[in-house]
Amino acid sequence: AQKITQTQPGMFVQEKEAVTLDCTYDTSDPSYGLFWYKQPSSGEMIFLIYQGSYDQQNATEGRYSLNFQKARKSANLVISASQLGDSAMYFCAMREGRNQGGSEKLVFGKGTKLTVNP
Amino acid sequence: GAVVSQHPSRVICKSGTSVKIECRSLDFQATTMFWYRQFPKQSLMLMATSNEGSKATYEQGVEKDKFLINHASLTLSTLTVTSAHPEDSSFYICSQREGPEEQFFGPGTRLTVL
Numbered sequence: 658a659q660k661i662t663q664t665q666p667g668m669f670v671q672e673k674e675a676v677t678l679d680c681t682y683d684t685s686d687p688s689y690g691l692f693w694y695k696q697p698s699s700g701e702m703i704f705l706i707y708q709g710s711y712d713q714q715n716a717t718e719g720r721y722s723l724n725f726q727k728a729r730k731s732a733n734l735v736i737s738a739s740q741l742g743d744s745a746m747y748f749c750a751m752r753e754g755r756n757q758g759g760s761e762k763l764v765f766g767k768g769t770k771l772t773v774n775p
Numbered sequence: 776g777a778v779v780s781q782h783p784s785r786v787i788c789k790s791g792t793s794v795k796i797e798c799r800s801l802d803f804q805a806t807t808m809f810w811y812r813q814f815p816k817q818s819l820m821l822m823a824t825s826n827e828g829s830k831a832t833y834e835q836g837v838e839k840d841k842f843l844i845n846h847a848s849l850t851l852s853t854l855t856v857t858s859a860h861p862e863d864s865s866f867y868i869c870s871q872r873e874g875p876e877e878q879f880f881g882p883g884t885r886l887t888v889l
Contacts (some may be wrong), residue, residue: 692878694880699882704871704879704880707877762824767818
């Protein structure tokens with residue numbers, strides 16, 4: 658079964674508008690972390706935002722916020738005031754486990770290609 | 776945050792040759808590094824988890840004799856693609872975890888096997 662599902666292969670948004678990128682996850686572990694990364698055409702993976710399963714509040718980082726709905730197992734990324742430079746692939750990822758040893762792996766969704774139109 | 780470098784950024788080689796990719800942690804001692812592979816227009820797939828001073832842990836379906844991983848120090852992990860073939864052409868990217876809330880990636884290595 659797929660651990661991370663991103664149902665939007667592509668999304669379009671007008672510059673300065675907000676956009677929501679969907680992500681749902683599947684886990685039976687009560688302790689997990691959710692990540693969003695941006696991958697521009699250069700290929701580098703840029704960390705955007707993190708949400709822990711025990712966090713009470715939705716994570717925010719500048720123009721990025723994570724709409725965390727634990728009961729629905731969704732962790733949607735909201736980008737406010739879109740900019741042309743936001744055009745890229747966006748990946749949602751999850752790490753399971755409460756072991757803080759550092760060897761737990763990050764599993765990725767298939768990604769969403771965001772295009773910001775001028 | 777952690778800075779992770781990779782070398783080379785791009786390599787083109789002939790079929791049958793071996794290629795070594797280096798992943799360095801520049802400001803953090805990483806006991807664990809992760810190696811991912813990304814085919815065009817696809818997601819990142821974990822290949823193996825590299826553990827300093829011990830054998831790497833490979834994901835199902837990844838040939839450990841073909842993709843040799845060495846993590847001899849806390850700042851360097853290497854991936855060697857042995858006897859590379861065109862189907863090995865891909866984007867290889869390493870990653871390290873600095874804390875429970877952070878995982879950083881290197882800039883990646885684009886391998887093309889002719």
